[in-house]
Amino acid sequence: MADIDYFFATLSPYAYLAGDRLERIAEKHGAKIAYKPLDLIALFGRTGGVPPRDRHPARQEYRAIELLRQSAKLKMPFNLKPAHWPTNMAPSSYAIIAAQLAGGGDVGALVQSFLRACWAEEKDIAQDDVIRACLQAAGFNPALADSGLLQGAETYAANLEEAAERGVFGAPFYITSDGGRFWGQDRLEDLDAHLAKLKA
Template identity: 40%
Template sequence: MPSTLDYFFAPHSPWTYLGHARLVAMAEAAGATVRLKPMDLNQVFPVSGGLPLAQRAPQRQAYRLVELARFAKHLQLPLNLQPRFFPVKPDDAARLILAVEADQGTAQALAFTGRVMAAVWAEERDIADAAVRADLLAAQGLPAALLDAAQAPEVQQRYQAFTQEAIELQVFGAPTYVVDGEMFWGQDRLDFVERALAR
């Protein structure tokens, strides 16, 4: 029986960006069902011991840049270590991803998620800007009306519900993958995710 993979992520997370394409390919190869669950890290961090980047110790911030560069080179993915629009407010982009999924299905939403993250980390674009989000929709051939759909109360309710679910599952960072109830934190755990999907 194919696995189910819950994908807890934040659309401005560089680590989610680095793992996204591999995750999508793994899930497709395994025939797994992916359930997209964007979450608000500003709510997750305070209850899990996490800190926003600017509040972390200098040595942690410095090593983060080393690791980002290391993984980007290894994976051959374009990545600006300190992009112009970061930190960036991700909530509108997260809600838009959910609106895309509701209207177009999970495959389109996964592809759009990749576009959003590449906009931040490869293209230095501001995903908090509605015009940028409209351009990203257009580039994928998606209707501009989804910008308005993303503001609907039910979309915010889903976003909040996924955030609360993450907190209850003791998720503490992005990305977190849950395969048939087993949790894996970080794109550097994708080898283990692949094995779990193959079981």
């Protein structure tokens, strides 16, 4: 059975729009998910991408149209211009890394909690109180916000290097252990079909 390496950024609107579909697909096929938060802006610089604020106005306009269209299609609350975007992705990413190592809670729920906080709840996911609340809501010890900062920083940097080496150029990006690659929340159906074929 193929497992899934999930490369994402805690500020990615498209990762937010994925909701819990990845987790449901993984459960359906008995696949494990390795959550790999990374610095998406740095990844753009490494792979020829352009941060949203630096894109041509036509691209920015279409991005806005598509985000609103997708959120309506998925029936997910969405703020196109959240109060705390952009913000520092590192603290929330470190918390996810620490939680994944600690175990005992729901990492998928934690990831979704950070994304929802940014894109639907007008919260700053770089703030300690927000991070602690998200950890607790997902079943983790809020003190994880204070522990493993050095390892979190090292893993966060390593995730970026791994992503660039493995052909990741955006988020969300899913790579199965048999080499299947899928970019975007709108490719989750394809990931589902790919995993089904491996079981056949």
